[in-house]
Amino acid sequence: MQRWNRVAIVGVGLIGGSIGMALRQRGLAGQVVGIGRRPESLRVAKRVGAVDSTSTSLPRGVADAELVIVCTPVEHIVDQVRSVAQTCAENALITDAGSTKASIVGGLNGSLPRGVRFVGSHPLAGSEKSGPGLASATLFEGRTVVITPSPNSQRRDVQATARLWKSLGAKTVECTPEEHDAALAAASHLPHLVASALAAATPQKCLPLTATGWADTTRIAAGDPELWTQIFFDNQRHLLGALDAFEQVLKTLRTAIERKDRRTLTKLLQEAKHKRDAVGS
Amino acid sequence: MQRWNRVAIVGVGLIGGSIGMALRQRGLAGQVVGIGRRPESLRVAKRVGAVDSTSTSLPRGVADAELVIVCTPVEHIVDQVRSVAQTCAENALITDAGSTKASIVGGLNGSLPRGVRFVGSHPLAGSEKSGPGLASATLFEGRTVVITPSPNSQRRDVQATARLWKSLGAKTVECTPEEHDAALAAASHLPHLVASALAAATPQKCLPLTATGWADTTRIAAGDPELWTQIFFDNQRHLLGALDAFEQVLKTLRTAIERKDRRTLTKLLQEAKHKRDAVGS
Numbered sequence: 001m002q003r004w005n006r007v008a009i010v011g012v013g014l015i016g017g018s019i020g021m022a023l024r025q026r027g028l029a030g031q032v033v034g035i036g037r038r039p040e041s042l043r044v045a046k047r048v049g050a051v052d053s054t055s056t057s058l059p060r061g062v063a064d065a066e067l068v069i070v071c072t073p074v075e076h077i078v079d080q081v082r083s084v085a086q087t088c089a090e091n092a093l094i095t096d097a098g099s100t101k102a103s104i105v106g107g108l109n110g111s112l113p114r115g116v117r118f119v120g121s122h123p124l125a126g127s128e129k130s131g132p133g134l135a136s137a138t139l140f141e142g143r144t145v146v147i148t149p150s151p152n153s154q155r156r157d158v159q160a161t162a163r164l165w166k167s168l169g170a171k172t173v174e175c176t177p178e179e180h181d182a183a184l185a186a187a188s189h190l191p192h193l194v195a196s197a198l199a200a201a202t203p204q205k206c207l208p209l210t211a212t213g214w215a216d217t218t219r220i221a222a223g224d225p226e227l228w229t230q231i232f233f234d235n236q237r238h239l240l241g242a243l244d245a246f247e248q249v250l251k252t253l254r255t256a257i258e259r260k261d262r263r264t265l266t267k268l269l270q271e272a273k274h275k276r277d278a279v280g281s
Numbered sequence: 282m283q284r285w286n287r288v289a290i291v292g293v294g295l296i297g298g299s300i301g302m303a304l305r306q307r308g309l310a311g312q313v314v315g316i317g318r319r320p321e322s323l324r325v326a327k328r329v330g331a332v333d334s335t336s337t338s339l340p341r342g343v344a345d346a347e348l349v350i351v352c353t354p355v356e357h358i359v360d361q362v363r364s365v366a367q368t369c370a371e372n373a374l375i376t377d378a379g380s381t382k383a384s385i386v387g388g389l390n391g392s393l394p395r396g397v398r399f400v401g402s403h404p405l406a407g408s409e410k411s412g413p414g415l416a417s418a419t420l421f422e423g424r425t426v427v428i429t430p431s432p433n434s435q436r437r438d439v440q441a442t443a444r445l446w447k448s449l450g451a452k453t454v455e456c457t458p459e460e461h462d463a464a465l466a467a468a469s470h471l472p473h474l475v476a477s478a479l480a481a482a483t484p485q486k487c488l489p490l491t492a493t494g495w496a497d498t499t500r501i502a503a504g505d506p507e508l509w510t511q512i513f514f515d516n517q518r519h520l521l522g523a524l525d526a527f528e529q530v531l532k533t534l535r536t537a538i539e540r541k542d543r544r545t546l547t548k549l550l551q552e553a554k555h556k557r558d559a560v561g562s
Binding site: 124125126127128143144146173183184186187188190191192193194195196197198199200201202203204205206207208209210211212213214215216217218219220221222223225226228229232233236239240242243245246247248249250253254257258260262265266268269270271272273275276277278279281 | 405406407408409424425427454464465467468469471472473474475476477478479480481482483484485486487488489490491492493494495496497498499500501502503504506507509510513514517520521523524526527528529530531534535538539541543546547549550551552553554556557558559560562
């Protein structure tokens with residue numbers, strides 16, 4: 001297992017905080033530095049044991065780090081990786097944890113100084129809740145992390161990035177940034193959009209009669225509206241494609257209900273159950 | 282707390298089994314009889330302690346019962362309450378646990394022999410899983426049960442029905458069958474439809490990249506397709522109305538994403554979050 005002398009985490013929310021906590025509890029880092037703009041978040045991150053030290057200065061924070069992980073909202077990642085690349089140690093490995101990949105990896109590809117080792121990644125872990133106060137050293141255990149190299153990525157850097165996530169207990173899969181965004185549109189971004197539409201469409205007076213079904217189906221609608229606005233805009237094209245497919249299925253369901261077409265309705269519900277059962281709890 | 286000498290439960294799935302188990306564990310019934318068509322389900326119900334005895338004969342099972350609870354799929358409830366009414370003891374209290382109420386309460390209103398004490402109810406508890414093997418004596422604790430009297434219901438029967446559910450640990454609310462069906466269309470039936478559409482619309486190849494968000498949002502799509510077909514058809518009018526409202530919100534979200542209209546998108550996501558936060562976990 002690789003051990004890092006100094007790791008810098010840019011953005012110590014739930015994901016960044018959990019990475020720091022896992023690195024520290026697993027004894028994988030000599031020192032973890034948390035970098036952020038808000039002193040209060042940095043204080044919480046330190047108090048819960050997510051980081052050893054903190055800095056509000058990106059250049060100072062990443063100095064001498066062998067590994068830098070950028071865990072900020074997707075709209076800021078490209079700029080921040082560029083800033084990191086300008087000031088970090090030569091030969092430092094840089095990755096991110098953004099929920100979209102094409103604009104980030106594409107935006108950085110070819111525009112980083114020669115020799116900078118950046119490989120994009122996306123841990124499929126998280127929660128509708130946010131902030132370093134909820135960081136957990138076990139957040140990535142058993143979860144999947146998608147690694148999305150660019151055509152220019154060095155094989156050894158891709159492998160080092162995969163090893164990092166595996167050392168936190170995750171499994172890794174590798175695909176192109178475009179493949180990632182198309183798949184995540186259906187697997188994550190559309191579910192969030194649909195959950196939000198469902199919660200928003202529920203009349204206030206019906207809320208007291210909701211039970212576990214509504215609660216499960218709308219849980220992720222409690223996520224941060226600003227973060228998800230960024231993700232939806234960033235992955236606009238694939239998300240709209242996934243929405244088209246969803247609306248097509250919904251239309252078939254509507255027609256079956258209107259016509260009391262039992263065969264079509266039951267068959268579609270069976271198909272849905274089949275897919276849901278395949279994934280498990 | 283009222284104690285019943287003999288309680289008959291028609292249909293010993295998750296709900297019927299849990300009622301029997303709760304009555305027995307709380308010492309509220311001298312004997313609980315489980316009635317069903319499938320000997321295997323009855324055996325399981327007895328083995329897990331949901332019932333004291335079983336019968337595949339409705340007339341024999343309900344004979345001498347002071348309380349009969351019909352927990353079968355919604356399409357069968359009207360016929361079964363009629364059968365129960367023909368053979369149960371005079372003065373027995375009859376209720377049901379169906380997920381729709383207007384067709385059941387309306388279908389029975391005025392058509393039951395004089396003196397039969399039927400009051401409809403719907404416990405807002407359950408799971409995407411089914412069968413007596415998963416019955417739990419605590420299923421109703423802290424949950425809401427909707428009691429839906431007809432214009433002909435006697436006050437004392439409505440109160441006795443509410444007392445029954447409260448004795449199992451539930452809270453009760455009372456409304457008309459129509460009010461129930463309109464509210465549950467938005468609070469339960471539409472979420473199920475949307476969860477099923479989302480699961481069915483997810484491409485098979487994307488399933489390995491789903492995480493907790495997809496899993497939560499689609500969980501109830503694992504429910505029994507036949508039961509939910511019945512519920513969707515039975516509550517067709519209100520469900521289509523709730524679907525209209527949902528599609529309207531979804532259309533607004535789509536347009537905001539297409540136009541990158543940040544203000545509208547974030548505002549709607551905030552409204553969704555606000556409603557979701559109000560309900561809690």
